[in-house]
Amino acid sequence: MVTSNALHPAAHATGGFLYEHLADELGKAIDRGALRAGDRLPSVRRLAQERSVSVSTVLEAYLQLENAGLIEVRPKSGHFVRRRAALTAEPRAPRIAQRPSRVSVTDAYTKILVAMRDPELVPFGCATIDPSYLPMAQLNRIVAQMTREMTTLGARYEPAPGLLTLRRQIARRSVEFGVALSEHDLCTTIGATEAIMLALRAVAKPGDVIAVESPAYFGVLQQIEALGLRALEIPANPRTGLDVSAFEEAIRSQPVRALFVTPTISNPLGGIMPEDERERLVKIARRADIPIIEDDVYGELVFDGSRPRPLRSFAGPSEDSNVLLVGSVSKTLAPGYRVGWIAGGRYHDQVVRLKFSSSLACPPLLGMAIAEFLSSGGYDRHLRRLRTAVAGNVERYREAIAQEFPDGTRVSCPRGGFVLWVELPAGVDALALHESALRRGIVIAPGPIFSARQRFTNFIRISAGTPWDDRIESGMKTLARLVSR
Numbered sequence: 001m002v003t004s005n006a007l008h009p010a011a012h013a014t015g016g017f018l019y020e021h022l023a024d025e026l027g028k029a030i031d032r033g034a035l036r037a038g039d040r041l042p043s044v045r046r047l048a049q050e051r052s053v054s055v056s057t058v059l060e061a062y063l064q065l066e067n068a069g070l071i072e073v074r075p076k077s078g079h080f081v082r083r084r085a086a087l088t089a090e091p092r093a094p095r096i097a098q099r100p101s102r103v104s105v106t107d108a109y110t111k112i113l114v115a116m117r118d119p120e121l122v123p124f125g126c127a128t129i130d131p132s133y134l135p136m137a138q139l140n141r142i143v144a145q146m147t148r149e150m151t152t153l154g155a156r157y158e159p160a161p162g163l164l165t166l167r168r169q170i171a172r173r174s175v176e177f178g179v180a181l182s183e184h185d186l187c188t189t190i191g192a193t194e195a196i197m198l199a200l201r202a203v204a205k206p207g208d209v210i211a212v213e214s215p216a217y218f219g220v221l222q223q224i225e226a227l228g229l230r231a232l233e234i235p236a237n238p239r240t241g242l243d244v245s246a247f248e249e250a251i252r253s254q255p256v257r258a259l260f261v262t263p264t265i266s267n268p269l270g271g272i273m274p275e276d277e278r279e280r281l282v283k284i285a286r287r288a289d290i291p292i293i294e295d296d297v298y299g300e301l302v303f304d305g306s307r308p309r310p311l312r313s314f315a316g317p318s319e320d321s322n323v324l325l326v327g328s329v330s331k332t333l334a335p336g337y338r339v340g341w342i343a344g345g346r347y348h349d350q351v352v353r354l355k356f357s358s359s360l361a362c363p364p365l366l367g368m369a370i371a372e373f374l375s376s377g378g379y380d381r382h383l384r385r386l387r388t389a390v391a392g393n394v395e396r397y398r399e400a401i402a403q404e405f406p407d408g409t410r411v412s413c414p415r416g417g418f419v420l421w422v423e424l425p426a427g428v429d430a431l432a433l434h435e436s437a438l439r440r441g442i443v444i445a446p447g448p449i450f451s452a453r454q455r456f457t458n459f460i461r462i463s464a465g466t467p468w469d470d471r472i473e474s475g476m477k478t479l480a481r482l483v484s485r
Helices: 018-031 044-051 055-067 107-115 136-149 164-176 191-203 218-226 244-253 275-287 345-358 364-375 378-404 430-439 470-484
Strands: 071-074 078-081 186-190 209-214 230-237 256-261 292-295 323-328 339-343 419-423 459-463
Touching (some): 136 364, 164 186, 164 339, 164 364, 186 191, 191 292, 191 345, 339 345, 378 419, 378 470, 430 459, 430 470
Antiparallel strands (some): 071 078, 323 339, 419 459
């Protein structure tokens, strides 16, 4: 039983002060990952009651952890585990490509997609969220209820622009982060992949040049290749995303037809473009009459809960907007539902016509379930939990890379999302590493698939969408040994 003397920050029976022992215990829990970045600690009074110590003891322990940089105080919210400072240097930005090029995606792209179906593989290569983080039981109950109550559901098409209730919910939510959309501005799609394809087809024709961030999301490179387009790679920074000045310089000498960009949590870098640069980019593109395809699929996953304004919010009225805004729930709710959308701006009518000619309609049932979930108010609660989970994952994966990988390794420090861009020591062949890791049951995304010219030969992307456990730890150590060979 704790004595009255032990209820204060006095000497502990085994040496040291009681608050020091409490701080040490909590610090070790943070170090081993039991408490992760973004986790909220118990309130001072609650922890004092649980440990049978005084409030002042807990306050002293929390102050010691705060001074050590392990936790932080958020006004009116409590004490939270703090994200660590960068453990290694961040990857270096590439040089600008002088000329556009045809895209040639390697076989590694296909192997990564095939690997998504194999639950036995360690999933470092696939930018997907672990099912334990998603509200699938709730969503599937909504689906089951709808099929019971609506016996003719699925008996007719829901042609473009798509399900009205879903478009209304997307429009309602868009207003909250600064984009004044109505349901008439939107067309639903089969995931963001179809939305991007429709956007590219609406603004460009075979042979045209599409400017992309470098490194770029390999999915859009694959679509550029499929449509017979060419890519011009514009350098991107791990912190701030696309280099707007480099883009401005490039369009002076290159016939760029459109720009594809992810200003909020770019993939694979995780950069977030500052607001003043967003506004500047939209103005530059408007003056040059260059449409922008804005991929916003990670927009809800900034760790601190902020929601940067999409480029679309700087682009004027919908009917005159040169920004085509793409979104989906694949990174936040239900990737298997394949629910996406596009606000095509001045290209809206063309997007709808292309949707008719390509896939005609989206399956209504899953769209209805997403619309119901969005209207229920549960989405924001889910997002808060998801952000906390993936922030902790990213921190834990970064720590492991810093500890296990050889000297000379650099890793990004994203403020959102769940992927890490890793620069390996010079001489490491990422494609060979991909093959070697795959033979050992580990999937990674090699750097060359993020470049039209297959640059980034010693880079890999690591997904942190899966909770840290013994299997992930073992896979990370195995991968580090392969890198060190």
